[in-house]
Amino acid sequence: MGAQVLPEVKEERSRKLLALGEELSRTFQERFLGRKLTVLFEKEVEEGTGNACYGLGVPVVPGRDYRLSEGLTSNYLRVRALTPGNWRGKIGEVLIEKSFRGYLQGTLVNS
Numbered sequence: 001m002g003a004q005v006l007p008e009v010k011e012e013r014s015r016k017l018l019a020l021g022e023e024l025s026r027t028f029q030e031r032f033l034g035r036k037l038t039v040l041f042e043k044e045v046e047e048g049t050g051n052a053c054y055g056l057g058v059p060v061v062p063g064r065d066y067r068l069s070e071g072l073t074s075n076y077l078r079v080r081a082l083t084p085g086n087w088r089g090k091i092g093e094v095l096i097e098k099s100f101r102g103y104l105q106g107t108l109v110n111s
Contacts, residue, residue: 022101029077029099036109039079039094041071041087070103078103 005013045068069083080103081094087108094106 026099026101029104032077032096032104033099034096036093036095037073037077037079037104037106038091039071039073039081040091041069041083041089043070043088044068044086045070045080080105081108083108 065085066082067086068080069087070078070080071087072078079094079096081092083092092108093110095109096104096106098105
């Protein structure tokens with residue numbers, strides 16, 4: 001095919017579109033900070049007991065089985081929250097507190 005766009009121009013346009021996509025995603029996620037969202041938990045990201053979850057900003061009960069679970073909201077936002085035990089396949093309400101690249105983090109409010 002004739003009149004092709006130069007490879008350098010294609011690369012620059014691609015970088016700009018990817019950056020725009022990241023910015024729009026971050027802006028969309030941040031709209032939900034401070035809100036409660038319903039999450040269908042799909043998998044565990046990490047597991048541990050007591051202080052193994054230290055640093056997540058969530059109070060933990062020593063000796064209780066906590067897991068960092070991940071799932072999706074009805075509008076396909078990926079959410080992570082500390083759950084008591086295995087929550088795979090369960091639905092819970094999460095108060096959204098932080099936004100990270102690719103997911104939101106919050107606290108399970110109906111454990």
